[in-house]
Amino acid sequence: MRALLQRIARAPGGRRGKWAVLAAWLIVAVALGPLAGKLGDVEDTSSNAFLPHGAESARVNTELEKFRTDTVMPVVVVYTGAGAREAADADRAALDRFTAEGQRIAGPVPSDDGEALMTVVPLDSEDEVTDTVDALRDIAGANAPPGTDVEVGGPAASLTDSVAVFDSLDATLMIATGLVVTALLLITYRSPVLWLFPLLSVGFAAVLTQASTYLLAEHASLPVDPQSAGVLMVLVFGVGTDYALLLIARYREELHRHEDRHRAMRIALTRSGPAVLASAGTIAVGLACLALADINSSRSLGLVGAVGVVCAFLAMVTVLPALLVLAGRWVFWPFVPRSGTPTRKERTLWSRIGGLVARRPRWSWLMSVAVTGVLALSTAGISLGLTQSEMFQDKPESVVAQERLSEHFPSGASDPAQIVTRTGAAAEVRTAAAGVDGVARVEPGGDRTPDGSLIMLSVVLEDAPDSDAAKDTVDALRTAVHAVDGADALVGGTTAESLDTARAADRDLTTVVPVVLLVVLAVLIGLLRALVAPVLLLATVVVSYLAALGASSLLFEHVLGYAGVDWSIPLMGFVFLVALGIDYNIFLMHRVREETARLGVTRGVLEGLTSTGGVITSAGVVLAATFAVFAGLPLVTMAQMGVLVGIGVLLDTFLVRTVMVPALALDLGRRFWWPGKLFRAAPRSGGDAGSGRAAEAREPVAGTRT
Numbered sequence: 001m002r003a004l005l006q007r008i009a010r011a012p013g014g015r016r017g018k019w020a021v022l023a024a025w026l027i028v029a030v031a032l033g034p035l036a037g038k039l040g041d042v043e044d045t046s047s048n049a050f051l052p053h054g055a056e057s058a059r060v061n062t063e064l065e066k067f068r069t070d071t072v073m074p075v076v077v078v079y080t081g082a083g084a085r086e087a088a089d090a091d092r093a094a095l096d097r098f099t100a101e102g103q104r105i106a107g108p109v110p111s112d113d114g115e116a117l118m119t120v121v122p123l124d125s126e127d128e129v130t131d132t133v134d135a136l137r138d139i140a141g142a143n144a145p146p147g148t149d150v151e152v153g154g155p156a157a158s159l160t161d162s163v164a165v166f167d168s169l170d171a172t173l174m175i176a177t178g179l180v181v182t183a184l185l186l187i188t189y190r191s192p193v194l195w196l197f198p199l200l201s202v203g204f205a206a207v208l209t210q211a212s213t214y215l216l217a218e219h220a221s222l223p224v225d226p227q228s229a230g231v232l233m234v235l236v237f238g239v240g241t242d243y244a245l246l247l248i249a250r251y252r253e254e255l256h257r258h259e260d261r262h263r264a265m266r267i268a269l270t271r272s273g274p275a276v277l278a279s280a281g282t283i284a285v286g287l288a289c290l291a292l293a294d295i296n297s298s299r300s301l302g303l304v305g306a307v308g309v310v311c312a313f314l315a316m317v318t319v320l321p322a323l324l325v326l327a328g329r330w331v332f333w334p335f336v337p338r339s340g341t342p343t344r345k346e347r348t349l350w351s352r353i354g355g356l357v358a359r360r361p362r363w364s365w366l367m368s369v370a371v372t373g374v375l376a377l378s379t380a381g382i383s384l385g386l387t388q389s390e391m392f393q394d395k396p397e398s399v400v401a402q403e404r405l406s407e408h409f410p411s412g413a414s415d416p417a418q419i420v421t422r423t424g425a426a427a428e429v430r431t432a433a434a435g436v437d438g439v440a441r442v443e444p445g446g447d448r449t450p451d452g453s454l455i456m457l458s459v460v461l462e463d464a465p466d467s468d469a470a471k472d473t474v475d476a477l478r479t480a481v482h483a484v485d486g487a488d489a490l491v492g493g494t495t496a497e498s499l500d501t502a503r504a505a506d507r508d509l510t511t512v513v514p515v516v517l518l519v520v521l522a523v524l525i526g527l528l529r530a531l532v533a534p535v536l537l538l539a540t541v542v543v544s545y546l547a548a549l550g551a552s553s554l555l556f557e558h559v560l561g562y563a564g565v566d567w568s569i570p571l572m573g574f575v576f577l578v579a580l581g582i583d584y585n586i587f588l589m590h591r592v593r594e595e596t597a598r599l600g601v602t603r604g605v606l607e608g609l610t611s612t613g614g615v616i617t618s619a620g621v622v623l624a625a626t627f628a629v630f631a632g633l634p635l636v637t638m639a640q641m642g643v644l645v646g647i648g649v650l651l652d653t654f655l656v657r658t659v660m661v662p663a664l665a666l667d668l669g670r671r672f673w674w675p676g677k678l679f680r681a682a683p684r685s686g687g688d689a690g691s692g693r694a695a696e697a698r699e700p701v702a703g704t705r706t
Helices: 002-009 017-036 056-064 084-096 129-139 155-167 169-189 196-220 226-257 261-292 296-316 319-327 349-359 361-381 397-408 423-434 468-482 494-528 532-558 569-599 601-632 636-673
Strands: 072-081 106-110 116-124 148-153 417-422 439-442 454-461 490-492
Touching: 017 196, 017 319, 056 417, 056 490, 056 494, 072 084, 072 129, 072 155, 072 397, 084 106, 084 116, 084 129, 084 148, 116 129, 116 397, 129 148, 129 155, 148 155, 148 397, 155 397, 169 196, 169 226, 169 601, 196 226, 196 296, 196 319, 226 261, 226 296, 226 319, 226 569, 226 601, 226 636, 261 296, 261 319, 261 494, 261 569, 296 319, 296 569, 349 361, 349 601, 349 636, 361 532, 361 636, 417 423, 417 468, 417 494, 423 439, 423 454, 423 468, 454 468, 468 490, 468 494, 490 494, 494 532, 494 569, 532 569, 532 636, 569 601, 569 636, 601 636
Parallel strands: none
Antiparallel strands: 072 116, 072 148, 106 116, 417 454, 417 490, 439 454
16 A cells, blocks of 8 residues: 555656656646536436435335326415405416316315305426426515415425525525635645645636536436535635645645755655545445435435545646645745754644543543543433424425415315326226325326326325324324235325335435444444444444534524434434544544654654644544535534534534544553554653654655655
């Protein structure tokens, strides 16, 4: 591995190699730029993109494609208030022009309590539904009398509101993430120039990521949905900036020791390369484990994220070093590193923290475990699951319309359950469905496929489509219709989709989590060449995740006012935090292992913490801040994921990596590295732990020259 990294390092760190690397990246950017802009063309925005693979509700959606070519998607206009009848009658003629060919407006239908009216407008889903709904909203209730409320809801309006959220998602995330990263890099480097180089390198990574994702989606069936496409760029920015911070910090160290900047970069790449490679491998493989998930959106997020991490790694170890070497030392102005000067002050914040931890290591890690344990206790009261009305930070019109319907009509009237069955068994299925508790009625008639073999029945539920009671009704409905011989009946619709997603989330959690833990453990064993250290490091990240989940649930409930935690959050948060959180342990312990071989266990741990403290803290703050951008998005699910990952990364940065892990290593001593070479080696002393290694204490990298 070291020999391979040395050969790779010669290219971006070489006198002629840097030009070849930059030329290659420019060619790639120009060639792939047009493909990067096509990523939106391969995004799957269908209902099944966010459903479990093979779920009954997903199979219903697939079967519905066999029905009419002029498929209908309804809009429901709800009128309440003193002038409801007048407004509904006045709108009917204007709304009629939006109906699909061969269809008629239903209503206005009065509620049983006489306080509301409902008009159902069947739209042609082959048209631009979102544009149609926007135009319909401009007309509905435009001339309603004072005191009359008019809301447009139903499946077509819900789709329009969701699309509106995702349409602005990419641009909002890119702008916000770019501003956050720029500000933090300026603060970190205190240089008017240096911050541009990581951002420019991330730009190359973004082009490669989007183009690669597009090509894999187009030719290798990589699943891509709007959510994963939005998260992708944040992940590339966050991870890419982290790697840039680590590499630049090591390059700065070597510039203090070497006059030749090319040699300094080659050594920096060789010595930091294994940690960056292990980090990228851990994150990519950890995210790829989501391919085992049932929920299609989880699979998409994992696989697309893995592509982004690989592309970010490639850019940061090639184009960034080439740019830095090409520019020279002046990019660090006004803090230019000069050869022969100390790499850092004799006493730093991190050396003082290390000294405090070293005085009472056992007490230090026990107290840090106690803090995370207390936070983790809050997971016991976590409330999982969000209704449709709770999925948005600010309620869109379709959600308000559904609430109005639930107040005055059978709650499922606007969004009935759907049964697809064989036509010959339709009568028996209809009878079985009508006899289920919680079913308000089975609508008369039904749509058939062109060949007449299948029929779709609409079943109105008594309860709101996203309520627990409605989900229980769907369970009972499925039991009843599945019992009809020869019917091959399937039950779908919004309620069935919510039910299937919740159950799949539970299955995914028990399936994916053990695999991720095993994969990360294998990477750590390979990197550290020990068993005790990897197991303990993995345990600290799991504890940190539980603490972050507990702290987040408290914030969601008592500060942000969310009704609960979305079903996808525990799994998404676990994969992201274990994969990303282990990064900082990798960066720290790779350096500790290097220093322990030279200085011995105690001084090696302290030197590793002191050397990496500043850069890892900066990296953690940058990554947490990039994910915190999600907190301002209108989708509660993405906001919750941003908060959870942000809190988890900060816990890993400031508590786990700073106190818990060094304290464990100091307390266990050589046993921490069992059964590896460092465990078997005799204790050694010597070396200057306070000032870092001397320039002459290292052998030159093979094959380098000044």
